[in-house]
Amino acid sequence: MFKTKHHKAAAIAAVLAAAPIIFLPGCGSSQKPNLPPLPPAPVSVMTVKPSPMTIGDTYLGQVTPYIQTVLSPAASGLLSAVNVRPGDVVKAGQVVATLDKSTLVPQQNAVTQAQVALSNAKQQYADALAMYNDRTSAQQQLQAAQNAVEQQKLAVQAAEQNLQKAQLQAQAALKGGGTPQDLSALQAVVAADQQAVDSAKKQLDLANSNLQILQQNLDTAKRLYGDITQEQVQQAYENYEKALASYNSWQHGAFGGNNPYANQVQAYQSIYNALNTGYTQLQQAQQQYNQGLAAVSQAQTALSSAQSNLANAQKSLADATPDASTNLAQQTQLTVQQAETSLAQAQAQYQAAQSSLKLAQAIYDDRTQAKQALDNALAQLKTSTANLQTAQATLEMQVKDGQVTTPISGYVQAVNAQVGQNVGPQTQMITIASMDPAMATVQVPEFDIGKLKVGTKMSVYVPTLNQTVEGKVFAIHPQLDSATNQYPVDIELDGGGAKLLPGMQVEARQETTGSQTAILVPADSVLSLQSGAQEVFVVQNGVAHSRIVQVGAMTSSQYEITSGLQTGDQLVVKGQNLLSDGDKVTIVPDTDSTKQTGSAKTGE
CATH class of the missing domain: 2.40.30.170 (Efflux pump adaptor protein, beta barrel domain)
Structure with a gap:
């Protein structure tokens, strides 16, 4: 803003008012008095010179x-103390207000209840885990029982075939040789047993190929996740639950700004997900590999049984035409009796294997129930843990012994509550500006x-x-x-x-580079005339001269002069408001601090 020029008539009037009125004899009333001349006006000046162009738009x-945040108490109650006033500087974590401690009683009760519930949930989980661990081998037992049933079934079939062969051999021996029909039957048995051997070999090859794939998968899982334990997964989940409880407590509190626990929740959740996924994949790979081993074992047993059957069939065919002069009645009859005994034993073992399978199936089904009970107990434990953490966070973080703290450092802008006032979460009590x-x-x-x-x-x-x-x-x-x-x-x-x-x-x-120069003058040295023009005064030989100037860029303290002043001019920077063009002046020192542009002249 330009300074408006004050006419020096006011100063002249003041001088006349102070001077004594003297009437000279013989002078008419129209004669002007002979007044003494005014003394030179005191002014301060600066020498105009180009300066780096430091002002612009x-x-x-x-x-x-x-950051600006409004604090509110986490609970409703009576305000017992306010520790700050507007303008105070506060630090993050500083106590700014205190509620009456009676407001903590409901929350303390909630924490106690949550602690009791968590203790019960821990005991229930421990009981369920003990019951579940007692049946960890149920699945392996069931698989073994199933394999035993299959093996005994094959054994019964083999015993039946052996009995049939023994009977055929006995008939051939008693008749002095086998009939063409008997030989055809034995040849059919050999062919069938050969097909069974070929099929068993293919099944074993498939089982071994599948086992190699499962072995590779297990090796990969061990390389990636072999260091992960169930305890690590459980600890990661508990860390995530704690961070989530803190996040929810902040969200439910009346804090402003971004939730400081958001990144922590995301980090712990990522860690838990990674560990849980890796541990699950490792367990699945191990289980699939164990099943592959069982399949290979079963295929090997089937192949051995088929090969044994084939060998017996081939021997029976070779012995089907004995020497007619040889008496094999007793020998063949003994063979038939042994085959019948073997069949009876195989049938008994098969029935026993079926009974074992039923028992293993019942145990496995009971383990499924135990697993469900364990999962339910774990879910309840997690819920109880989260409830306790939330209750503790509400008590310790939001109200903490009835105290309200500031989450940021800064100035107290406003305090909108007084001691003795009832306040609550909706009360915008204190405003903090960082x-x-x-x-x-x-x-x-x-x-x-x-x-x-x-x-x-x-x-x-x-x-x-x-x-x-x-x-x-x-x-x-x-x-x-x-x-x-x-x-x-x-x-x-x-x-x-x-x-x-x-x-x-x-x-x-x-900011500019400083390579450009300009004439910069104090803003107070430029006067605004009624015509809208801008005027300054320069001193030459003790006389003030008016200069009309053009103003460029400006700030509240400096103006750029684009025309009207030249380097070396003595610019009046103090006393210019009482000057007129042609007034005599005397230069006096400037008592103000050094100007931003140029320097004040201290004498002439």
């Missing part, structure tokens, strides 16, 4: 908080916004402190104010933040 705004880092928000016209980007260096002048602070563009708000055609721009200030307070007016400009 100026954007107005104010100091703004980096000034670390120090921030300022200025309004930039639409036609200038393209000159700025994040990181652009800025010079910010704070008139209240008469201080210039360096900074850089922190953020450009993308929303244009349709009323002013301006964009809000946030500037992060470097240093000096301890003296800045929210709401202080600022003037920001983009």
